[in-house]
Amino acid sequence: MQQSTWFTPEGLEDLLPPQAQKLEFYRRQLVDGFHLSGYDLVLPPLAEFTDSLLTGTARHMAVDTCRFTDQESGRMMGVRADMTPQVARIVSNRLKADGQISRLCYVGEVLKTRNNKAKGSRSPIQVGAELFGHDGIESDIEIIELMLESLKGINLNIKLSLGHVGIVDELIALAGLNDAQGSELIDILERKAIPEFDAFVAANISGAWTARFQQLISYCGNAADTIAKAQSEFSGLSVQMDAYLNHLAEMVQHLQATHASVDIHLDLADIRGFQYHTGIIFAAYSACGFLQPIAKGGRYDNIGADFGLALPATGFSLDLRGALDLLADVADNTDVVYAPCVSDADLQNKIEELKSQGIKVVKSYDLEQENGKKLSNQNGAWQLV
Ligand SMILES: N[C@@H](Cc1c[nH]c[nH+]1)C(=O)O
Numbered sequence: 001m002q003q004s005t006w007f008t009p010e011g012l013e014d015l016l017p018p019q020a021q022k023l024e025f026y027r028r029q030l031v032d033g034f035h036l037s038g039y040d041l042v043l044p045p046l047a048e049f050t051d052s053l054l055t056g057t058a059r060h061m062a063v064d065t066c067r068f069t070d071q072e073s074g075r076m077m078g079v080r081a082d083m084t085p086q087v088a089r090i091v092s093n094r095l096k097a098d099g100q101i102s103r104l105c106y107v108g109e110v111l112k113t114r115n116n117k118a119k120g121s122r123s124p125i126q127v128g129a130e131l132f133g134h135d136g137i138e139s140d141i142e143i144i145e146l147m148l149e150s151l152k153g154i155n156l157n158i159k160l161s162l163g164h165v166g167i168v169d170e171l172i173a174l175a176g177l178n179d180a181q182g183s184e185l186i187d188i189l190e191r192k193a194i195p196e197f198d199a200f201v202a203a204n205i206s207g208a209w210t211a212r213f214q215q216l217i218s219y220c221g222n223a224a225d226t227i228a229k230a231q232s233e234f235s236g237l238s239v240q241m242d243a244y245l246n247h248l249a250e251m252v253q254h255l256q257a258t259h260a261s262v263d264i265h266l267d268l269a270d271i272r273g274f275q276y277h278t279g280i281i282f283a284a285y286s287a288c289g290f291l292q293p294i295a296k297g298g299r300y301d302n303i304g305a306d307f308g309l310a311l312p313a314t315g316f317s318l319d320l321r322g323a324l325d326l327l328a329d330v331a332d333n334t335d336v337v338y339a340p341c342v343s344d345a346d347l348q349n350k351i352e353e354l355k356s357q358g359i360k361v362v363k364s365y366d367l368e369q370e371n372g373k374k375l376s377n378q379n380g381a382w383q384l385v
Contacts, residue, residue, distance in 0.1 A: 011115030011122030015321070018332070023125065023320055025330045026154050027107055030127050030320075033150050034105035039129045042104050044086035050078040052089055055306040060275040061085070064112045079111045083126050084315060085276070085303060091132045092304030092311060101133040119273070120292045121322045128297070128317030132304075135312035137247050140280045140299060141254055147284060147295050147316045148259055155328055157287040158294060159263040162223065162251060163270050165277045165298070166244045167234075171216060174238055175209040189271050212237075219268035223252045226266040247280060263287065276300045282316070286326055294323050337384060338364040339375040350375060350382040 008014065015023060031041060049070070054062050064081040080086055083106050091097050091104060107127045115122040129146055131139050144160070151158050168189060172182045181204050188196045194217070201213045212234070219230045227249045234241055248266070255264055274281045279299030286294055297316025304311050339351055339361050351361045364370050376385045 019324060022327065022330050023324055026327055027127060027320055029154055030150055031105060031107060033153050034129050037146055039103040039105035042087060042090055042106050043108065044080070044083060044090060044106065046108070047077050047079045048086065050076045052307070053078045053080060053085060066111055066113050081110055081112050083108055083110060083128065084130060084317060087130050088303045088313060089307050092307035092309035096309060097132060097311070098309055101131065103129070103131050105129040121319055123321070124319035125321045126317050127320050128315060130313060130315030132311045132313045135301060137250055139314050141251060143297060143314045143316055144255065144282055145258065147297065148262060151284055151295060156294060156323065156326060158284040159265055159287050160255070161265045161267055161270070161283045161285060162248060163267050163281045164244045164248055164279060165271055165274060165281055166279055167241065167268050168216070168271060170238060170241045170244065171212060175205055177204065186271065189269055192270065192272055217269045219266060221266065223264035223266045224256070227252055230268060251280060274298055276303055278302070292322060294318055294326065334358065334360045335373070336360045336362060337373045337375060338362055338367060338370040340367050341365060347375065347382050
């Protein structure tokens, strides 16, 4: 047998005890929390036709998506690299949830073509929530608060970073950049390549706009100060720009009132990893310093257009596998009882009764050797000894 037979591919790992149980514990806690906020669970399939998986705004995901030919239909399929576009397909095409608000949540493993550690796990276990059918700031607030509440519920201490994709887009439009220039700039910002950004601005932007792009990149820091600065310097550039900044300011004000203990940070030029987003974007970083966000999300209006129903949408997801080391270990305090392997209906009833009380009952093939409580037949009745 070749030695490589028992190796798993780079970035695809087994989760062993007790880590797997720990993940399951937190998964339940998160999904139960979503449920209590009115989010219904959906479980999309692991793979879909690339036509639906990589449609519209999700086409940017193509490089991350493992693809293969479906032996049934001959069509190209892909393993999901993100569940959000799948949930958008479900709401637009399966639930046809027009004219109403839909709240959905999901859990599942996703897969990425490459093992880029800087971008997080190659096979995240994605847990998330999406809200469809509302385009006001209230739904952005609901989703961000749900994320904060969920992370607090699993005892993760985080910092919140906020941004708005529209601000970069609007500045590009106002400065009169053409499509190619706009895409190049977005690509530079996605990589946060500051020297390239400076070179791009020097070569492509003139007059007062040069200073504005430099200001944009400087809008990074404490939320209250940064939004005040951005609002004073960008005020009046356009109605849209004012609206975007006002939305952010309102968001900051709201969260400072409801989540006073959360450290809120603004980064108006940070669009890294926000591929299909169109509005307010956000990320939660570990307060104990961790480069990858624990959870992230944002508004992504109209992603469902290709599925026949364009709905406003906002949501967030987190990678439970990536967050596992940051989560407290879960002690297994369940009582253990050993049971003999004998054919006896009363014993079986007793075992079921104990399990229904949350007691762990383990079959023993050598009861004498076990340390701990045992089920023993005492004068015809099964009892704990
Ligand atoms: N699925 C996105 C986050 C998101 C969820 N909903 C909206 N955005 C991601 O993993 O980056």
